[in-house]
Amino acid sequence: MEMPVPSPAHRALEALEGSWIGQEKIHPSPFVPAGAVAIGRVVNRTALDGFAVVQDYEQETNGKVNFRGHGVFRYDLERATYVLHWFDSFGLPPSEYKGTFDERMLRLTAITPQGHARATLDFSHKGHYHYTLEVSPDGEEWFASIEGQYNRQG
Template identity: 40%
Template sequence: MSFHEVDCHWFEVSGALTAPIHPRHRVGLPALQCGCRAFPLRQPVSWSMEEFPLIAARPGRQVSAAFGYGGVDGVPDCRDGVTPIGAGTMARAVGAARRSGGHTQGVQVMEMPKPGPAHQKLELFAGDWSGEEKMHPSEWDPQGGTATASMNSRVVCDGFYVAGDYEQRRDGAVTFRGHSVLGIDPQSQEVVLHWFDSMGMGVNEFRGKFQGDKIALSFQSPMGWHRVSYDFGEKNAMRFRMDMSADQKQWKTMLEGVYRKKA
């Protein structure tokens, strides 16, 4: 049986995992086996049942957790001696704990986080947008030109994220598609933009902070620094610019766009 590497990104209503867990996934018939990269816990946490230990951690320790889905329930593919359990088993344990006021059979249930003002600020991106774009000449587009674009962005995961789908058209044909997920890093309070597109080059992770109704987010790749800027200063309008730089000192504008939100 042959196996292939799969990149998986998980976002949830707790808002705790704004950066994706990059698992090592082995895909083959008939099951998907997932081994998630460990992530640090700042506080001691113990989620367990007598016969189903899930996570046992000390402050700062690297731990792994396993969640079995469908045919992979019970596959021993995690580290630190953590026993994989089914999603149904975990849901039953958590439900029982909540019904009993927070504790039962060794399960500890923490109060779920709630979105804050930083998450609410992300709602500026939500809505149906359309507009025109100008591509500046570059090594990817020597002639440059114009295009039309549309974006549908919506609040997801109970207010913790804004997910969007983007489509660019030139001469009446779709030339580029993208998908974005915006969230807040709980530690740094930075806005984090995860970007996936039809170039198929993997996920890009941009970071930045709002300055009023403007925000610039950047990330570094082997090609240099990339920066995307959004300006919501005009009601129901979004001005966008994408720049690149080799040293973060001299920037070259690659694309500019102005989009209007549908009523």
């Protein structure tokens, strides 16, 4: 029996691979009422023989790590969609984001216990990516939550 091989859609996730660091703007929210500027560190590695990318994330403000997250990105052939399973140190139930990856833009949306969320990762510039997380109580009116500019390390 031959083992399956990752499709071009799976391989698109290779754009995430590597260690990244960047400055983040955290917009005011119930979690951070005054907003903040933070340093984000991301380590992404290919897993499951190329069928997934595993992410470990930490956010630092004022010299202290105050938030951690863990994600598993994959392409779901049956649903023809990209999926991110997200877990974090807020201790809330895991979230499942779904979306598209076209050209150099990964766009994912989720409905979480806090409302709607959409994440955009823009890989238009080699060695850099721009991250935006927006939230909405109803899926109609959106508010910026986090914006980050990351640079590949090494």
